[in-house]
Amino acid sequence: MVAPHPSPSDMPLKERKAEARRAALARRKGADPAGAHGAALARHILSRCPPPPGALVAGYWPMGDEMDVRPLLAALAERGNVLALPVTPPRGQPLLFRRWRPGDALRPGPLGTSFPAESEEVRPDWLLVPLLAFDQAGRRLGYGGGYYDRTLAALPGAVAVGCAHAVQEVPEVPAGPQDARLAWVATESGVVKCRS
Numbered sequence: 766m767v768a769p770h771p772s773p774s775d776m777p778l779k780e781r782k783a784e785a786r787r788a789a790l791a792r793r794k795g796a797d798p799a800g801a802h803g804a805a806l807a808r809h810i811l812s813r814c815p816p817p818p819g820a821l822v823a824g825y826w827p828m829g830d831e832m833d834v835r836p837l838l839a840a841l842a843e844r845g846n847v848l849a850l851p852v853t854p855p856r857g858q859p860l861l862f863r864r865w866r867p868g869d870a871l872r873p874g875p876l877g878t879s880f881p882a883e884s885e886e887v888r889p890d891w892l893l894v895p896l897l898a899f900d901q902a903g904r905r906l907g908y909g910g911g912y913y914d915r916t917l918a919a920l921p922g923a924v925a926v927g928c929a930h931a932v933q934e935v936p937e938v939p940a941g942p943q944d945a946r947l948a949w950v951a952t953e954s955g956v957v958k959c960r961s
């Protein structure tokens with residue numbers, strides 16, 4: 766007898782994530798040809814789910830086809846929010862965050878990341894989170910380092926806002942119990958409050 770073809774849900778989670786990652790990278794390619802999504806994302810977040818005035822906001826320095834959060838970071842700095850960017854530690858550890866102001870120097874880090882050269886380490890309470898794919902429940906797929914999962918687990922009470930192009934939405938991201946959920950996902954089309 767021929768074994769039935771395994772359905773996706775029979776595949777180990779690691780393999781399902783690897784496959785979802787390949788598909789997501791392909792779908793994200795050239796998602797913002799006019800470079801207009803970052804400004805639209807900033808408008809939506811500022812009108813629908815702005816961080817509280819005193820919140821310390823962690824952004825990220827965009828790489829490749831990631832959603833550009835720099836217009837939002839500039840607007841938040843103008844509003845008086847203290848900002849930070851992640852520093853990537855060795856695998857297995859949570860991210861560190863260093864204070865950053867628009868215009869401050871950055872240094873190249875692992876995998877094309879850029880991080881603040883010298884500044885104080887801070888604890889964010891509101892985080893803009895990069896991703897490869899998201900779903901309406903706030904599940905997120907990243908590059909596979911597990912960095913944001915460990916980081917959000919270590920920051921209970923912090924608000925995680927996924928930032929993505931609308932084309933990065935999928936019906937269901939393969940996820941396990943260690944995968945941290947997003948509270949909101951913002952795209953150039955609007956924001957979604959994720960089901961809890």
Ligand SMILES: Nc1nc2c(c(=O)[nH]1)N(C=O)[C@@H](CNc1ccc(C(=O)N[C@@H](CCC(=O)O)C(=O)O)cc1)CN2
Pocket residue numbers: 825826827828831851852853856860875876877878895896907908909910911912913
């Ligand atoms: N813009 C942006 N910044 C970000 C993230 C992101 O997704 N986007 N991260 C989201 O998590 C963190 C960095 N994530 C990383 C995920 C994997 C590897 C990685 O696989 N590194 C290889 C070495 C690769 C190389 O140097 O060429 C390794 O550790 O083996 C590195 C960083 C923090 N900063």
Ligand SMILES: Nc1ncnc2c1ncn2[C@@H]1O[C@H](COP(=O)(O)OP(=O)(O)OP(=O)(O)O)[C@@H](O)[C@H]1O
Pocket residue numbers: 782905906907908909910911912913914915918943944
């Ligand atoms: N809170 C955690 N504690 C310990 N290990 C974790 C935790 N979260 C994830 N991991 C481990 O990290 C590895 C990568 O996780 P995963 O594939 O979910 O990464 P990702 O969310 O796509 O990446 P990233 O967050 O860096 O963008 C897995 O082996 C996973 O078991």
